[in-house]
Amino acid sequence: MNCQQNNLNPIKEPQLHAKCPAMLRIEVRMNLAKVIKKFNKDQYNLKELHQLLGKSEKNKAISKGNVKMPGRHFSSSAYFCQTGSILMKKKDTPCSKCYATRGNYATGNNIKGNSMNSLAIEYYQNVVQSFDLWTFALIKLIEYHAGKTEYIKDAKGNIIGIVDPLFFRFHDAGDVQSLQHLEAINNIAVALPHVNFWLPTRELTYVKEFFDKHGLFASNLVVRQSQHKNGKKPFEFSKYPQLLTSTVSWDEGSHNCPALTQYVEKWVKKKGELKLIKQFGVCEGIGLNGKHNSCRNCWDSKITNINYTLH
């Protein structure tokens, strides 16, 4: 079956990465067509909200994550990154060592889960040609979790972190796909003024287009343009003084992320056995020596540049 059969408008089909097979695209599109057709904004359940974001009945579209982030986040597939997939092949770029294509992220279920989120974005972009329902689903899900206290536990059930529901990150993996997609994220921030949003991106073109059209992002949305090369100074344009940035291993950075030096001790299960390990790279949770780390610099629009250490 051709994915385009039911759509009269021509679709610019982005190339699928081998990790995201065409059958998955068909599955996601068929599920989305079904749920969109019957969806009622006045009467719905949580499962339908996740389905509107491309998930099947059993998966969740936003993750409560782990001690690496203080709050919940929305991820998509790193293989769909437009600028990132070019940079992945270039030396001395953070993308050439992209964490979102290795380790846990590279396991079958995680690749599939993030690909489903990306394929849904592609569907709203190219087939529905509106992000209205995608935006609606994320607003309702983020709002639902913002009213709850949630804990991160290790394999023994010990609490190793508390999720801060008022700090949300777009995207733990993946990136913005279009100006319309970026506008949809901005609309989510406008609808939830009590939640702080952070979006690191490499898609400078869409950020500039957004500034040209709208001037500023919502006051609770911090979009940071990431420098493409390790050790280089932040992007800077006289036309866009409102641009916030991030760098990697830039020696002159004044706000350096402390996450790599912080850790939690946690029990993990390896080959059926429980082991106590130290996990470094902790943004939030119970940090070094049990100290609670309250850094939220990435979300702070008064900090123009954050510098991270290459890992």
Ligand code: SF4
């Ligand atoms: S700068 Fe602060 S908020 Fe940002 S990732 Fe590092 S520890 Fe977390």
